[in-house]
Amino acid sequence: MTDSAITAHGLRKAYGDKTVLDGVDLAVPQGTIFSLLGPNGAGKTTAVKILSTLVSPGPGSGPIRVAGHDLATDPQAVRAAIGVTGQFSAVDGLITGEENMLLMADLHHLSRREGRRVAAELLERFDLGEAARKPAATYSGGMKRRLDIAMTLVGDPRVIFLDEPTTGLDPRSRHTMWQIIRELVTGGVTVFLTTQYLEEADELADRIAVLHDGGIAAEGTAEELKRLVPGGHVRLRFTDPAVYRGAVSALDEAVRDDEALTLQVPGDGGQRALRSLLDRLDTAGVEADELTVHTPDLDDVFFALTGGAGVPDQPNRPNQSEESVR
Numbered sequence: 001m002t003d004s005a006i007t008a009h010g011l012r013k014a015y016g017d018k019t020v021l022d023g024v025d026l027a028v029p030q031g032t033i034f035s036l037l038g039p040n041g042a043g044k045t046t047a048v049k050i051l052s053t054l055v056s057p058g059p060g061s062g063p064i065r066v067a068g069h070d071l072a073t074d075p076q077a078v079r080a081a082i083g084v085t086g087q088f089s090a091v092d093g094l095i096t097g098e099e100n101m102l103l104m105a106d107l108h109h110l111s112r113r114e115g116r117r118v119a120a121e122l123l124e125r126f127d128l129g130e131a132a133r134k135p136a137a138t139y140s141g142g143m144k145r146r147l148d149i150a151m152t153l154v155g156d157p158r159v160i161f162l163d164e165p166t167t168g169l170d171p172r173s174r175h176t177m178w179q180i181i182r183e184l185v186t187g188g189v190t191v192f193l194t195t196q197y198l199e200e201a202d203e204l205a206d207r208i209a210v211l212h213d214g215g216i217a218a219e220g221t222a223e224e225l226k227r228l229v230p231g232g233h234v235r236l237r238f239t240d241p242a243v244y245r246g247a248v249s250a251l252d253e254a255v256r257d258d259e260a261l262t263l264q265v266p267g268d269g270g271q272r273a274l275r276s277l278l279d280r281l282d283t284a285g286v287e288a289d290e291l292t293v294h295t296p297d298l299d300d301v302f303f304a305l306t307g308g309a310g311v312p313d314q315p316n317r318p319n320q321s322e323e324s325v326r
């Protein structure tokens with residue numbers, strides 16, 4: 001057993017003459033959250049399906065190990081050690097949440113008593129205790145996703161694949177889901193998460209890989225990825241035009257917006273750069289009404305790496321107004 005929960009070398013897959021994955025290397029340490037990020041159609045679901053044994057890898061793919069087992073020679077052991085939830089939900093709407101859970105317990109050959117105990121515990125943990133006796137079809141989107149994850153956990157998986165787990169959820173349900181994912185990892189589980197939401201990868205993932213054109217365009221922590229692209233600046237806002245003009249002449253490298261009375265000064269926003277900027281403002285005798293530091297975010301990285309192709313939806317992106325000035 002290695003410290004890696006998932007390793008893949010030269011992962012390939014084509015559908016007809018369309019190459020989806022063209023030599024992807026993956027290494028996910030145990031007990032971490034790894035996020036595969038990419039625009040629509042980049043191949044995220046294909047990667048999940050291969051790693052979870054639902055689809056076979058293409059010819060020429062290198063060895064794949066999941067949860068300590070070789071995927072080619074021991075797919076059953078891989079299946080026993082993993083859980084998969086996401087776009088292809090296992091929830092049956094016609095039966096209750098509790099019945100869905102008991103069905104999973106049966107599939108995992110738990111005794112009736114043990115099945116009931118595990119089902120009740122998980123339903124409670126995912127805040128579904130009250131709704132347990134209602135048909136799952138009556139559940140909200142967030143409740144169904146929670147039930148889906150609870151069902152996956154009946155088998156006590158060591159590696160969980162979450163394929164776009166929060167797509168379509170409202171902000172509150174999304175945050176609940178994030179909390180659940182964090183708790184899973186605290187319990188030692190490894191999470192392989194695909195998402196189109198940059199904010200989600202930024203919030204959750206220990207490491208992020210950006211999938212583009214069949215390959216990994218970049219991989220690292222959110223901070224490492226953000227360092228790959230320029231775009232950091234300090235934004236100064238003024239209300240008095242005379243003060244604004246004073247700042248303009250003091251900071252000749254700044255990008256001006258004369259209408260909004262704002263200046264953008266390129267820089268990394270670090271302590272030294274900020275101190276020097278404030279000194280220059282002091283020397284010029286001007287004071288900004290507002291100062292905000294903009295560090296590049298994953299959007300900047302994503303667009304830089306994927307050439308702007310496949311703009312992801314960002315319905316709940318925070319700080320949009322603060323960060324929108326480029």
Ligand SMILES: Nc1ncnc2c1ncn2[C@@H]1O[C@H](COP(=O)(O)OP(=O)(O)OP(=O)(O)O)[C@@H](O)[C@H]1O
Pocket residue numbers: 015020038039040041042043044045046047196
């Ligand atoms: N069974 C299949 N047969 C033919 N083409 C397929 C099949 N499954 C996926 N594809 C194609 O492979 C490409 C990658 O699809 P995939 O679902 O892996 O992308 P994705 O990154 O998960 O996208 P999304 O964010 O939209 O879910 C797409 O162009 C898709 O049309």
